[in-house]
Amino acid sequence: MEFKTLLTSVAIVAFSAGVVSAQEDATLAIEGETILTSAAAPAFADNLDTVYSGWLFRKLETRALQMDDFDNPAFVFVDQGIDLFEKVDGSEGKACASCHEDVEDFAGLRPSMPRVEDGTLVTMENLVNDCRTERMGAEPWKYTGGKMTAVTALIGLQSRGMTVDVAVDGNAAPFFERGKELYYQRVGQLDMSCSNCHEDNYGTMIRADHLSQGQINGFPTYRLKNAKLNSAHARFKGCMKNIRATPFKVGGDEFKALELYLKLRISSSNIKTKSATK
Amino acid sequence: MKNIFMITAVSVLSVTIAFAETAPSDVTFNDGAVMASLVGAPGDAAAGRNTFKNRKQGNCLACHMNDDMPAEQFHGEVGPPLSGVGSRWEEAELRGIVSNAKMMFDGTIMPAFYVDSGYERPLKKFDGKSILTAQQVEDVVAYLLTLKD
Numbered sequence A: 001m002e003f004k005t006l007l008t009s010v011a012i013v014a015f016s017a018g019v020v021s022a023q024e025d026a027t028l029a030i031e032g033e034t035i036l037t038s039a040a041a042p043a044f045a046d047n048l049d050t051v052y053s054g055w056l057f058r059k060l061e062t063r064a065l066q067m068d069d070f071d072n073p074a075f076v077f078v079d080q081g082i083d084l085f086e087k088v089d090g091s092e093g094k095a096c097a098s099c100h101e102d103v104e105d106f107a108g109l110r111p112s113m114p115r116v117e118d119g120t121l122v123t124m125e126n127l128v129n130d131c132r133t134e135r136m137g138a139e140p141w142k143y144t145g146g147k148m149t150a151v152t153a154l155i156g157l158q159s160r161g162m163t164v165d166v167a168v169d170g171n172a173a174p175f176f177e178r179g180k181e182l183y184y185q186r187v188g189q190l191d192m193s194c195s196n197c198h199e200d201n202y203g204t205m206i207r208a209d210h211l212s213q214g215q216i217n218g219f220p221t222y223r224l225k226n227a228k229l230n231s232a233h234a235r236f237k238g239c240m241k242n243i244r245a246t247p248f249k250v251g252g253d254e255f256k257a258l259e260l261y262l263k264l265r266i267s268s269s270n271i272k273t274k275s276a277t278k
Numbered sequence B: 001m002k003n004i005f006m007i008t009a010v011s012v013l014s015v016t017i018a019f020a021e022t023a024p025s026d027v028t029f030n031d032g033a034v035m036a037s038l039v040g041a042p043g044d045a046a047a048g049r050n051t052f053k054n055r056k057q058g059n060c061l062a063c064h065m066n067d068d069m070p071a072e073q074f075h076g077e078v079g080p081p082l083s084g085v086g087s088r089w090e091e092a093e094l095r096g097i098v099s100n101a102k103m104m105f106d107g108t109i110m111p112a113f114y115v116d117s118g119y120e121r122p123l124k125k126f127d128g129k130s131i132l133t134a135q136q137v138e139d140v141v142a143y144l145l146t147l148k149d
Helices: A060-066 A074-086 A124-135 A146-157 A170-184 A194-198 A232-242 A253-265 B002-019 B045-053 B091-099 B134-145
Strands: A028-030 A033-035 A038-040 A050-052 A115-117 A120-122 A221-223 A228-230
Touching (some): A074 A146, A074 A221, A074 A228, A115 A170, A120 A253, A124 A146, A146 A228, A228 A232, A232 A253, B045 B134, B091 B134
Antiparallel strands (some): A028 A033, A038 A050, A115 A120
């Protein structure tokens, strides 16, 4: 079963009580296009039968915001992304658009990230900064900063509705294993793992928050709480601080591995036939 | 003269013993329960009620519903509702559950509130500390005991 998702900057997270359960029948249609919000979980996710989009766990008002690009506050930042994409910067006198004439050509990129290149795990942020430093002669952007999230949101948006398709070939296996280990490792003074909240207890309220499965396909995500786009690594960091753990470095090996693992959990690929699960 | 000295010394010593707190690493569990008060005296239920709901202290409401606090918004659902919990459990069991719930419920998500080591990567400012003090644990236990059916 495919899991077509709200890839990109269209996801919104609200922090107020929701009565909605993940199991409820709800259809997410954005600009007339229906987007799948649940699918069978991959075989390696031992404790999950079904993966659910974070959208299902949001309040009805918040869900509605996400169904209309005009109402969706994330699009203010996508517009900033368009400007940044076209802006010349750096010693080579180039903009992103100098090499990538049409941003729509990036359709299909987000669903395949992160990916392994020459033995290293590469994220979308890495690709953007590689272009800036190596091809434009410009300063790298801050990994979770506003310019980075605006442009990664713009690039991600080109793949909206496409199926997540992260490769799980042999090269990715060690990163997958590391990500899995981190997902189940208890940390912090509160001594909890990601799985304690997002696998064992999704669908329940934790104080004012309706716990979702912590899916990352919608990232970078606009959060009503801080009124900006938030990258996946910034979200991981926030969750770790909440359990009073010293977060791993944004853009570092641990969070990149975690990102790959989480992306795979919503991947439609027939995981069993690939080597990563062994 | 000598005698008076001796007596004073002994009585100071006994006062100290009576009020010595049990350090987190010295707490002993019997089937998940902790028999003796951590501070050598009963806790204060009213203070415990505040510790229970305070987000920076117990934040118990994050995971447990509590009928005794209808004015508080947002009761969590991760753990069982605590209404009537004082009728279901003995004082020693409640002390054990609050101090380190993992000793009562294997692999539980509920944090151990009176443990100051053994956890990984704590934020620096919490390193070597327990979430609650011995007094706060006793206060919460005293409060839980007031939640009768």
